[in-house]
Amino acid sequence: MVNSRTSELDHSTIKPNRKIWNQVKRDYELYLFLLPIIIIYLVFKYYPMYGIQIAFKDFSPSRGIWGSEWVGFKHFIDFFDSYNFWTIMTNTLTLSVLSLVFSFPAPIIIAIMLNQMLAKRYKKIVQTVIYAPHFISTVVLVGMLNVFLSPNSGIVNHIITLFGGDPIMFLADEGWFRPLYILSAVWQETGFATIIYLAALAGVNPELHEAAIMDGASKWKRVMHVDIPSILPTIVILLILALGNIMGIGFEKAFLMQNDLNYATSNIIPTYVYEIGIQKAQYSFSTAIGLFNSVVNIILIITVNRIAKKLTETSLW
Structure with a gap:
């Protein structure tokens, strides 16, 4: 048996x-x-x-x-007890959250506006103009910022002085680091991110719009009650990915824009890891910081995914 x-x-x-x-x-x-x-x-x-x-x-x-x-958790404890721990964490979280707040809604708004645009030729021109900055490398972008914002020869400061103002040292002022970082990111990445939402809007059933027009709905109401609900799953998925990577803000641009005068606000976890690991050769300490950063991202993406699954029934897994 x-x-x-x-x-x-x-x-x-x-x-x-x-x-x-x-x-x-x-x-x-x-x-x-x-x-x-x-x-x-x-x-x-x-x-x-x-x-x-x-x-x-x-x-x-x-x-x-x-x-x-x-040595166990010695390097993690040293990082948590270091004098600049809260400064680095505050800089990283502030820059990440502000980037998310300003960068995430922008492609959604532009995609909806382009989707409602009737002039196809003008629509193609607008798409080309806003897509183009994505193909500019980070090094070139920061170089453009240095040229345009130069206190002596920059076009921005020329306009300021033309109206009677004094030249501003944008890249040498710690107060201007975050606005410049965020606005340049919005300008560079919004157009490319718009493609995803335009593709989602292309899949909206035209019969829904026809029924809404028959009921006398305006364009605004059709956007609110047809377009946005139809692309909501796409928005939720991308929001989960964005929130899960909130501690993983890019290193290249922050490092290239960083100098001694704006170090107080530009010193974030990725640049600090580079400084400690590569420049000071503290490999274990820098690896511990990077691992801590990755663990926080994993916890965030799992948490946000579960919350989104309960609230919207849309999730990554």
């Missing part, structure tokens, strides 16, 4: 395995296409996780990762 049951269990486990293997054999071309991506992720995403353990060690290049002394 026992043998018959075990044979049935073996047969039940072998059958799904054969089914999966048959599917792989049938669609092997698709799996071959996926293979390079899988290898890239394994090599550049998963294999580097091997080095995360130095966050819990007093890493020495001569001893290697395994030979370095284990």
Whole structure:
């Protein structure tokens, strides 16, 4: 009796395995296409996780990762107790939250406006103009900021002095760092992000608009009661991703815009990790900071995903 049951269990486990293997054999071309991506992720995403353990060690290049002394959570505690911990956290969160507040709604608004636009030629011109900044590299963008905002030769300060004002040292003033960072990001990324919402709006059933017009609904009411509810799942998914990455603000632009005069507000977690890890060679300490940042992002994305699933029944998983 026992043998018959075990044979049935073996047969039940072998059958799904054969089914999966048959599917792989049938669609092997698709799996071959996926293979390079899988290898890239394994090599550049998963294999580097091997080095995360130095966050819990007093890493020495001569001893290697395994030979370095284990110190546990010492580097995390040192970071939490450091004199500039709250300054760095405040700068990172403030810049991230303000970027989200101003950057996230902008492509939604522009996509709805473009979707309501009847002049197709003008619509294409507007799309091209707002898409173009996305293809400007970060280095070039910061260079443009330096040229346009120069206190001596910048066009912005020329306009200010033309109206009787005094030249402003924008990039040397810590109060101007966040507005410049956020506004330049809105200008550069809004057009490209608009594509996603335009694609979602293209999938809205035209019959809904026709029914709303028959009921006498204005354009504003059609936007509020047809367009926005139709693209709400897309908005929720992108909002979850944005909130989950709220601590993962980019390093390149902040580092390129940073100088000694605006350091008080431009010193965020990514630039601090670079300063400690690369410039001062404190590898374990900088790895601990980076790991802390990643853990916070993971907790945020899981939390926001659960909240969104309960409130809107839309989630990543």
